[in-house]
Every structure is written in structure tokens, then in C-alpha cells.
Amino acid sequence: MKRFLTFDEADSVLREQSGICRFVGPVVLPKRGRFSDSDLTLYRPVTDMRDLVFDRKTYRSPKEFVFEITGTLLRFVNGTVVEPPLLQTGTALFCRSCDIHAIERLDAIFLRNGTDPDPYYAALRQSLHLILVECSEPFDSCFCVAMGTGHTDTYDLAIRPVAGGLFIDCASPWANTVFGSAGVEHDWTLQYPGRNGNDVTVPATTAMPPELFTAPMWEEYSRRCIACGRCNTSCPTCSCFSVFDTPVDGAPGPFTERKRIWDGCHLDGFTDMAGGAAVRKEYGARMRFKTFHKIYDYRKRFGRNMCVGCGRCDDVCPEYISFANCISRVAALIDESEVRS
Amino acid sequence: MRNPFVPTPCRIIGMQPETDIETTFTIDYSCTPRHGQFVEVSLPGIGEAPISISGFGDGFIELTIRAAGTLTRRLLACTVGDPIFIRGPYGHHFPDDLFSNAFLVIAAGGCAVAPVRTLINARLDDPETAEATRLIFGFKNPEAVLYKDEIERWKKKTSVIVTVDDEACTWNGRNGLITRHIGDIDIPDPGRTHAVIVGPTVMMKFTTIEFTKRKIARERIWVSFERRMACGIGKCGHCKIDDTYVCTDGPVLRYDRALTLLD
Numbered sequence: 001m002k003r004f005l006t007f008d009e010a011d012s013v014l015r016e017q018s019g020i021c022r023f024v025g026p027v028v029l030p031k032r033g034r035f036s037d038s039d040l041t042l043y044r045p046v047t048d049m050r051d052l053v054f055d056r057k058t059y060r061s062p063k064e065f066v067f068e069i070t071g072t073l074l075r076f077v078n079g080t081v082v083e084p085p086l087l088q089t090g091t092a093l094f095c096r097s098c099d100i101h102a103i104e105r106l107d108a109i110f111l112r113n114g115t116d117p118d119p120y121y122a123a124l125r126q127s128l129h130l131i132l133v134e135c136s137e138p139f140d141s142c143f144c145v146a147m148g149t150g151h152t153d154t155y156d157l158a159i160r161p162v163a164g165g166l167f168i169d170c171a172s173p174w175a176n177t178v179f180g181s182a183g184v185e186h187d188w189t190l191q192y193p194g195r196n197g198n199d200v201t202v203p204a205t206t207a208m209p210p211e212l213f214t215a216p217m218w219e220e221y222s223r224r225c226i227a228c229g230r231c232n233t234s235c236p237t238c239s240c241f242s243v244f245d246t247p248v249d250g251a252p253g254p255f256t257e258r259k260r261i262w263d264g265c266h267l268d269g270f271t272d273m274a275g276g277a278a279v280r281k282e283y284g285a286r287m288r289f290k291t292f293h294k295i296y297d298y299r300k301r302f303g304r305n306m307c308v309g310c311g312r313c314d315d316v317c318p319e320y321i322s323f324a325n326c327i328s329r330v331a332a333l334i335d336e337s338e339v340r341s
Numbered sequence: 342m343r344n345p346f347v348p349t350p351c352r353i354i355g356m357q358p359e360t361d362i363e364t365t366f367t368i369d370y371s372c373t374p375r376h377g378q379f380v381e382v383s384l385p386g387i388g389e390a391p392i393s394i395s396g397f398g399d400g401f402i403e404l405t406i407r408a409a410g411t412l413t414r415r416l417l418a419c420t421v422g423d424p425i426f427i428r429g430p431y432g433h434h435f436p437d438d439l440f441s442n443a444f445l446v447i448a449a450g451g452c453a454v455a456p457v458r459t460l461i462n463a464r465l466d467d468p469e470t471a472e473a474t475r476l477i478f479g480f481k482n483p484e485a486v487l488y489k490d491e492i493e494r495w496k497k498k499t500s501v502i503v504t505v506d507d508e509a510c511t512w513n514g515r516n517g518l519i520t521r522h523i524g525d526i527d528i529p530d531p532g533r534t535h536a537v538i539v540g541p542t543v544m545m546k547f548t549t550i551e552f553t554k555r556k557i558a559r560e561r562i563w564v565s566f567e568r569r570m571a572c573g574i575g576k577c578g579h580c581k582i583d584d585t586y587v588c589t590d591g592p593v594l595r596y597d598r599a600l601t602l603l604d
Binding site for chain 2: 073080081114115116117118122210240243246247256272273275277300301
């Protein structure tokens with residue numbers, strides 16, 4: 001069902017949904033940016049559609065609304081284990097096609113990989129509604145077309161924001177219920193990006209040549225990367241976490257929590273084991289590990305690439321390392337390797 | 342939905358010191374593990390770590406733990422009766438079905454004897470498989486030898502080589518790295534022999550080379566990896582190598598696959 005809503009009409013839907021579903025989208029936090037007097041764009045709950053910004057890319061992806069930055073796994077109360085309640089606050093997420101693909105990548109890890117589904121992720125995921133924001137003109141650093149993520153059919157609602165309101169396309173029963181009677185019927189056609197300014201060649205190999213693991217190119221990243229992990233935290237598909245125990249302030253008696261926190265393969269300590277053993281001490285080896293995970297070994301395991309080409313890692317790297325460029329370099333090296341053999 | 346992060350509250354019901362830094366704990370945890378699997382062990386407020394199962398029976402498991410990190414140091418300071426939290430068992434085990442009619446050589450270095458102890462005992466409990474089993478262990482020095490009394494019992498059932506890295510010391514076993522003694526193992530028919538090699542990374546690397554020199558094919562060699570398996574259930578990502586999650590696809594891996602895994 002295709003319709004047009006004014007911002008006021010959309011806001012009244014948001015008000016009707018207050019307490020049932022929170023709406024989360026890209027907003028500008030003035031003067032919170034990395035540099036003096038610069039702004040920060042992040043996913044945050046909104047109550048006024050006019051607060052949403054669609055001409056800036058967010059610093060972090062919306063993954064924190066399905067995979068919390070820190071989350072409680074369990075509590076120890078007087079020698080017993082208490083499970084925290086599962087968070088099932090309905091969340092409707094205004095995001096682009098790449099970020100919807102990214103959530104599907106997280107689904108593979110949290111819901112299907114290993115022994116059991118992750119109950120905390122599953123609860124947030126089940127109560128998540130996806131609102132696809134039309135993205136016909138990608139940002140400079142995007143390479144979704146190369147990664148095959150510029151298009152998606154997985155959404156509840158699609159929108160095209162224009163001056164004065166938004167075109168909507170209700171694609172699920174939820175969307176029909178919530179938005180089906182707002183505004184007026186109006187036909188429109190969702191556009192997808194046809195090409196990106198950032199041209200990336202993605203390797204298709206399912207058998208990485210062993211020499212690629214020790215290629216000299218990784219040494220360059222050892223010299224440039226500072227292991228800050230911004231690429232990991234901004235990435236919509238990075239799913240690694242660490243677990244730690246912490247006392248609960250002010251709680252009576254022995255009361256501690258076991259929590260998890262986002263971790264990343266670029267960060268020091270990621271592979272540390274008791275006794276001091278660790279692997280990938282060189283930062284370049286971490287870049288290689290991340291790159292192969294995003295464009296090669298995840299695909300071997302789950303059938304498609306993990307990287308969705310959102311380009312955030314390139315946007316946030318303080319050393320101006322381009323992951324997009326790195327992917328193309330790997331593809332070129334694989335070609336060379338195949339020609340030689 | 343089952344919550345896989347929730348451990349079972351248990352008690353330490355026995356502590357048997359093995360060396361100055363290693364103790365075998367008996368814990369009242371009921372499970373039916375396979376040889377080579379591990380559990381996640383935790384103490385509230387301290388943390389959680391993967392530990393190999395070194396023994397099990399009706400209503401209990403045994404864990405031989407070296408004081409190496411924050412949690413394990415705290416565990417060795419515990420006493421019998423103290424609470425402890427366990428979840429598992431996890432991971433891919435040794436392929437007992439393939440081993441059942443085969444000759445088996447088990448090589449272990451240091452505290453890596455722990456993950457093969459249940460396999461050894463199962464092999465040696467049956468006189469027929471005991472006959473087709475050879476053991477070789479390497480330790481740093483005579484003081485680091487684990488399961489001293491048990492090794493003496495194993496020696497009565499099959500051929501056991503015990504060596505210590507320390508070349509200078511005098512003791513009732515061999516001296517020198519484990520790799521030096523692989524040539525002395527009696528392997529009647531390499532074509533129907535499997536080898537299990539567990540130990541520090543460097544030990545596994547060079548010991549597997551020695552076994553391939555003894556004509557045991559890579560497809561018949563089994564290793565067990567040690568990585569930071571923080572969750573044990575294929576989620577946290579710390580133990581991943583290439584497309585392999587060591588916690589669920591390992592820790593026991595066939596050598597030909599293990600060879601392709603570059604950290």
C-alpha cells in the first residue's frame with residue numbers, strides 16, 4: 001500500500017505508537033563530533049520526524065539496537081544465577097538497504113551459528129521493524145553496489161523523504177496496521193542506487209591462496225593502523241564481544257553481573273589467553289584477519305560476504321585507511337596469484 | 342528459548358594437587374562428555390574460562406587446572422566445598438569410532454595430558470585397545486610431570502615414554518624434547534594407526550612433522566587447539582580462524598584441516 005504523509009501526519013503515528021514501539025533513526029547531535037565544533041550523527045530514538053536527517057551518514061551503524069554495546073548476560077545473587085529480563089521493546093528502525101543486509105549478517109552469527117540462538121539478540125531482533133529509507137544517491141565512501149547490498153526486499157515499510165513529508169510503501173501487516181490509514185494514497189516507485197562513486201572489486205575466490213596471508217601489503221597496515229578499533233565499532237556487521245564480571249554498585253550482599261561488551265579483532269587483547277599466549281600481534285595481521293572475514297571466510301561459512309559496503313570504517317579511521325581500497329588490492333593480488341599458477 | 346550463557350551452580354568436591362601450579366578438581370556436575378571436550382568454568386565476580394575435561398563419572402567431572410590467569414589462580418586458592426559454576430560440555434571431540442579398531446599413539450605436552458586423559462583411560466581399561474595404544478608425554482622438568490601415579494599404572498598396561506625438556510636433570514625417565522623420541526615409538530602398521538597430538542602450538546607443529554616421518558598420514562593425525570573460547574557456543578568470535586570456530590568446530594581438528602588454519 002503506497003501513500004503520502006505530511007511530517008505532522010507521520011508524527012501523529014509516532015505519538016500513537018508511543019509506549020508500543022519506539023522509532024529510531026539518524027539524528028544530529030550538535031557539537032558532539034570528533035573535532036571541535038563538529039556534529040555527530042547517530043541512530044537515536046525520535047518523536048519528531050523533522051529530527052531525522054537523511055543527508056548525512058551515521059558514525060555508528062544501527063546494530064546497537066539489536067546487539068547492545070554492553071548487555072547483561074546474567075546475575076549472581078547469593079550463589080544463584082538470575083537471568084535478566086529479555087528486552088522486547090518494539091523498535092522501528094529507519095535505515096538503508098546496506099544496514100538491513102547487515103542485520104541479516106548478524107542473524108547468521110547470533111541466531112544460527114554455533115550451538116544455540118543468542119536469546120538476548122533474538123528478543124531484540126524479534127521486536128524489530130525495518131523501515132527502509134530510499135537511498136538513490138549514495139554517499140562518497142559507499143560501495144554497496146559492489147557488495148550486492150544496495151537492494152533489499154526485506155523491510156516492513158519503505159520511505160522516500162521529501163520536502164514536507166514522505167512517500168511510504170507498507171510491505172508488512174505491521175506497517176499496514178500502523179501506517180495504513182495515515183495520509184493519502186499516492187503511487188511512487190522505490191529507487192535503488194545503480195552505481196557508487198567508490199568503485200570496489202570484490203574477490204570471488206573460495207580458496208584464498210596461502211601466500212595472500214603473508215603478502216607484503218599487510219605490513220603497510222602494520223605501519224599505519226593504530227589498533228583503535230573504530231572500524232570494528234562503526235561496522236554494522238562486526239559481532240564479536242568480550243565477557244566480564246562486575247560488581248553491582250550499591251547492591252546488598254554478594255551481587256555481581258556477567259556482562260558482555262563489543263570487542264574487535266583490531267584491538268589489543270582480543271586473542272589473549274591465560275599464560276600470555278596470543279595470536280596476530282602485528283596490526284597488519286589483524287587487518288588481514290578482518291578483511292578476509294568480511295569478504296572471504298564468512299562467505300565460505302554462510303554463503304555471502306559479511307561486508308555490506310556501508311563505508312563507515314573508511315569514514316571513521318583516524319589513519320585514513322581505506323578498507324574499500326584494501327578489498328580491491330586483495331582482489332588484484334588473487335588475480336596475480338591465479339595468473340602465476 | 343534455552344539461555345546458553347547460564348551456568349549450573351556446582352561445588353568443588355575434591356582437590357588433588359598435581360604439581361606446584363596444577364590441581365585436579367572434582368566437581369559435582371552431571372554430564373556425559375566425549376573425549377576432548379571442554380566446559381566453561383566460572384566464579385562470580387571473577388570471570389569464566391574454557392577448561393578441558395580430564396575425567397568424568399556418575400555425577401562428577403574432573404578438571405586439571407593450571408594457575409595461569411586471573412580465574413585459574415583464584416580457583417587454585419579455593420577449597421573443597423566452595424561453589425563453582427559450570428556450563429557445557431562443548432566442542433568437537435576425538436573420533437572414538439575411528440579409533441576403535443585402530444592402533445593409536447597419543448602424544449601430549451605439559452598440561453595437555455589433561456584433555457587426553459579420559460581417552461587414555463578408556464583405551465587402557467580394555468586390554469584389547471590397551472595393546473593397540475602407545476603413549477608419549479613431554480614435560481618441562483620432573484617436577485612438572487602430571488598424574489605421576491596414574492602414569493605408573495598406565496605403564497603396566499602399555500608402552501609409555503615420558504621425557505622432560507630439561508637435558509641436565511637426572512630422573513627415572515628420558516630427557517630432551519618430545520620430538521626426539523617419536524622415532525622410538527613402536528608403530529607396527531602406520532597405515533592403520535591414528536595419532537593424537539596435543540600441546541603447545543610449537544610442540545604440535547614439530548611433533549606432527551615427526552609423525553608424518555613415521556608414515557602416519559595427515560588425515561589420521563588429530564590435534565586439539567587452544568584459543569580464547571570466551572563463549573564456547575560460536576558467538577563471541579575470539580577463537581575464529583578462517584571460517585572455523587575452534588569452540589564448536591574444534592577444539593579437536595584433523596591435522597589436514599588444522600594445517601590450513603592460519604591465524
